[in-house]
Amino acid sequence: MSHPHITLNQINTLPRAEAAALLSGLYEHSDWIAEQALDARPFASAAALKHAMVKVLANAGRAPQLALVRAHPELAGKAMVSKSLTAESTHEQTKAGLTHCTPEEFAQIQQLNASYNAKFGFPFILAVRGPRGTGLNKQQIIRTFERRLHNHPDYELAECLRNIHRIVEIRLNDKLGYEPALGHEVWDWHEWLAQFSDAQDALTVTYLTDAHLKCARTIELGMKACGFDEVRIDAVGNVVGVYKAASHNAKTLMTGSHYDTVRNGGKYDGRLGIFVPMACVRELARAGKRLPFNLEVVAFAEEEGQRYKATFLGSGALVGDFKKEWLDQQDADGVPLRQAMAQAGLDINDIPKLTRNAAEYVGFVEVHIEQGPVLNELDIPLGVVTSINGSVRFVGEIVGMASHAGTTPMDRRRDAATAVAELALYVEKRAAQGANLVGTIGMLSVPNGSINVVPGRCQFSLDLRATTNELRDSLMHDVEAELQAICQRRGVHYTLEETMRASAAPSDAKLQSRWENAVHSLGVPVFHLPSGAGHDAMKLHEVMPQAMLFVRGQNAGISHNPLESSTSDDIQLAIDAFMHLLHHLHA
Numbered sequence: 001m002s003h004p005h006i007t008l009n010q011i012n013t014l015p016r017a018e019a020a021a022l023l024s025g026l027y028e029h030s031d032w033i034a035e036q037a038l039d040a041r042p043f044a045s046a047a048a049l050k051h052a053m054v055k056v057l058a059n060a061g062r063a064p065q066l067a068l069v070r071a072h073p074e075l076a077g078k079a080m081v082s083k084s085l086t087a088e089s090t091h092e093q094t095k096a097g098l099t100h101c102t103p104e105e106f107a108q109i110q111q112l113n114a115s116y117n118a119k120f121g122f123p124f125i126l127a128v129r130g131p132r133g134t135g136l137n138k139q140q141i142i143r144t145f146e147r148r149l150h151n152h153p154d155y156e157l158a159e160c161l162r163n164i165h166r167i168v169e170i171r172l173n174d175k176l177g178y179e180p181a182l183g184h185e186v187w188d189w190h191e192w193l194a195q196f197s198d199a200q201d202a203l204t205v206t207y208l209t210d211a212h213l214k215c216a217r218t219i220e221l222g223m224k225a226c227g228f229d230e231v232r233i234d235a236v237g238n239v240v241g242v243y244k245a246a247s248h249n250a251k252t253l254m255t256g257s258h259y260d261t262v263r264n265g266g267k268y269d270g271r272l273g274i275f276v277p278m279a280c281v282r283e284l285a286r287a288g289k290r291l292p293f294n295l296e297v298v299a300f301a302e303e304e305g306q307r308y309k310a311t312f313l314g315s316g317a318l319v320g321d322f323k324k325e326w327l328d329q330q331d332a333d334g335v336p337l338r339q340a341m342a343q344a345g346l347d348i349n350d351i352p353k354l355t356r357n358a359a360e361y362v363g364f365v366e367v368h369i370e371q372g373p374v375l376n377e378l379d380i381p382l383g384v385v386t387s388i389n390g391s392v393r394f395v396g397e398i399v400g401m402a403s404h405a406g407t408t409p410m411d412r413r414r415d416a417a418t419a420v421a422e423l424a425l426y427v428e429k430r431a432a433q434g435a436n437l438v439g440t441i442g443m444l445s446v447p448n449g450s451i452n453v454v455p456g457r458c459q460f461s462l463d464l465r466a467t468t469n470e471l472r473d474s475l476m477h478d479v480e481a482e483l484q485a486i487c488q489r490r491g492v493h494y495t496l497e498e499t500m501r502a503s504a505a506p507s508d509a510k511l512q513s514r515w516e517n518a519v520h521s522l523g524v525p526v527f528h529l530p531s532g533a534g535h536d537a538m539k540l541h542e543v544m545p546q547a548m549l550f551v552r553g554q555n556a557g558i559s560h561n562p563l564e565s566s567t568s569d570d571i572q573l574a575i576d577a578f579m580h581l582l583h584h585l586h587a
């Protein structure tokens with residue numbers, strides 16, 4: 001569009017009506033949202049203005065929200081055919097190729113529009129310019145449409161609103177003539193790295209496979225191109241880049257995350273925490289700037305525990321917790337870890353030398369995609385992590401009495417499966433009582449079960465997590481007491497074996513406050529949350545202070561799934577936050 005760009009200064013300083021006029025057209029036929037947001041002037045940043053508009057709509061209530069959704073045209077719908085779309089919508093739908101559908105695609109989209117409208121009573125809304133702003137292709141659009149048809153109506157209304165805010169984000173960027181240039185670039189790096197996979201048609205990068213080694217080499221070359229002073233691949237396959245301090249004898253800040261993935265995983269899990277600091281180093285090197293501390297960026301080789309049973313092989317080695325017996329573990333093809341490492345040219349004798357001397361470090365920080373729905377639901381781009389949850393896992397079995405389903409009266413049964421079901425309901429209720437407590441019975445099976453037999457045995461798993469060890473343990477004790485009570489009442493007995501226990505890793509107060517300041521400086525809300533998942537920072541926590549920053553994930557924050565997604569605008573904010581932290585951390 002050929003309009004001259006507007007500036008944030010104009011929005012902050014012009015008389016209200018004139019400023020509102022500049023923001024006209026952001027929300028489809030709904031200029032009141034931007035207008036009301038002007039109450040929050042002055043805005044420290046475009047991100048602050050975006051968030052103010054999000055808040056106006058969130059506080060407006062359901063009726064105006066529905067009206068806004070209904071003010072939107074259908075995708076490739078009648079308005080497009082009759083050319084009565086707004087200029088902005090025409091631009092967006094053309095960019096996505098929707099104005100050039102084949103008759104079959106057009107018919108398919110019409111059918112989806114009809115089904116969606118019939119189910120939800122409002123049109124399907126998708127930010128067709130996508131997470132990078134360059135446009136989703138027609139297949140991506142149709143697949144997203146089909147997927148979202150299965151959602152709950154309340155969720156779908158919220159998802160439409162989130163997509164509207166994303167549409168507005170891009171429209172506002174266009175008005176301001178702003179591009180999240182580094183965000184785009186780092187987004188593209190994720191695409192580039194995702195070309196290497198153990199599997200076709202899915203992103204799978206497990207420890208020391210061909211694809212894994214190519215990833216390491218690519219990251220190594222990338223770090224060199226960014227201007228790191230030292231880049232090496234260490235004895236467990238970590239790619240380590242150091243950007244040296246202005247002076248000798250300076251301490252070191254470590255950061256990084258993992259480049260391996262789960263099977264059929266997402267492109268951002270782990271990798272975001274490697275690429276964000278790499279982009280910062282490149283900017284520093286280009287500007288010829290040095291920090292008062294060394295910056296060590298580690299791309300950890302292994303975190304997910306996919307090929308071998310052991311996990312955190314990469315970060316474990318740095319804290320002296322790479323166990324010799326792991327070398328005898330075998331993958332699904334019977335290849336021992338020792339052999340895989342030798343084939344990759346890694347020298348296991350050097351592993352003990354990787355242990356860092358914590359006294360030389362300021363600490364560890366990690367950027368990671370949230371892998372949960374919280375930030376997405378609240379429309380907040382960044383989150384400051386307060387703690388990585390402690391967890392404990394069990395496998396258990398309840399043993400009752402298998403008996404005839406037709407002849408055993410209900411009051412004389414010793415049903416092992418209903419006993420586990422009762423426990424699962426208790427876990428759900430008990431965990432819901434505490435903030436940030438979670439409990440899951442994820443596996444439940446009746447060995448040799450049969451349709452006409454009362455279950456005599458039922459095996460189950462139990463996973464409990466909490467922000468502190470104390471909360472985790474009290475949850476654990478309550479669940480065990482309930483298990484005992486259930487079994488006593490039902491005349492069955494149980495076994496319960498603990499298989500894993502990890503301590504909670506509360507964030508270091510000083511490093512956490514650096515993240516808070518950084519996020520605050522961007523003009524977006526400083527939101528705190530614990531991490532439900534384990535991360536490399538959890539291992540580093542064993543020897544040095546650590547704090548993490550979460551970045552919002554799209555698609556309800558889904559992770560360990562190809563739908564995992566992040567926008568280049570959010571990635572840009574993460575880079576800006578990281579840069580702020582680097583400039584304000586005095587070692």
Ligand SMILES: [Zn+2]
Pocket residue numbers: 258269270303368535
């Ligand atoms: Zn991860």
